[in-house]
Amino acid sequence: MPLTRDFVKSHGLGNDYLVMTRFPGEMTPERIRLVCDRNFGAGSDGILLLTQAKEPFGLRIFNPDGSEAEKSGNGLRIFAKFLFEYGYAAGRIFRIQTLGGMVTAEVYPDKSNRVDRVKVDMGRATVDPEAVGLSGQSRPFVEELLELAPDVRIKGTAISVGNPHFVFFRDEIDEKQMREWGPRIENHPLFPKRINTQMVRVTGPSEIEIRIWERGAGWTLASGSSSCAAAAVSVMLGKVKSPVRVRMPGGTLFIDISPEQEIRMEGPVSEVMSADFSPDFLARIASVTQ
DSSP states (O other): OOOOSSEEEEEETTEEEEEESSOSSSOOHHHHHHHHOTTTSSOOSOEEEEEESSSSEEEEEEOTTSOEESOOHHHHHHHHHHHHHTTSOSSSEEEEEETTEEEEEEEEEOTTSOEEEEEEEEEEOBOOHHHHTOSSOOSOOOSEEEEEETTEEEEEEEEESSSEEEEEEOSSOOHHHHHHHHHHHHTOTTOTTOOEEEEEEEEETTEEEEEEEETTTEEESOOHHHHHHHHHHHHHTTSSOSSEEEEETTEEEEEEEOTTOEEEEEEEOEEEEEEOOOHHHHHHHHHOOO
């Protein structure tokens, strides 16, 4: 049956979202930040808002800093599970419209019709400068140097999988370095709309390990679109072969990259709770004016 609570909270490999069919009041960045706050709100890595309750289903994705995202791989798996389990989707395969384009999701329900695994056709990867959102760049940014400081340059690739990513490779993962470089890359002048970042280590002929700095969310245990971007660049540069096993602190996703750069992502998803905001918190949301 359709959702009657204020939200459902679910996660994909520790990357958690609140799924909502309506937001309490006007949806402003300040109110989004409050709802997502882990100390003063419900706590999440973002909000998934259902905007059209029939196929193709409409989805808007909001980051915990109040900004809007074009696409989220973990978010799409969470949203697909929600659509099936709460009776919005009649079948196992259906389409979802995002700001980053149309995607097709396939859910795998168990005997009790609960979904713990979802496959999503994420669309096509591209290094086209306009799609990535590069500033003043007429050619693709592929394995070029990005200057973070006079003495710090990183060789990497800017790619879009419906949202923008900067992918760079290291022989060893350095989380401290990633936490330092992530926000600087996200806000680099070359990327006026900001960008997601992945540090990648190749660990096998079809396996990579990544660390993620997510635009609008920061350090993240897992990211579906980041996995897609990292896998796509790894295959494009001949570092691995598809399908690619992508390991992250939150767990593992499987990414298939076709010769045409079409991406298919598969991985787990889990529901945490469905709940209502308290009258006190609703009053707090209403009081936020800026």
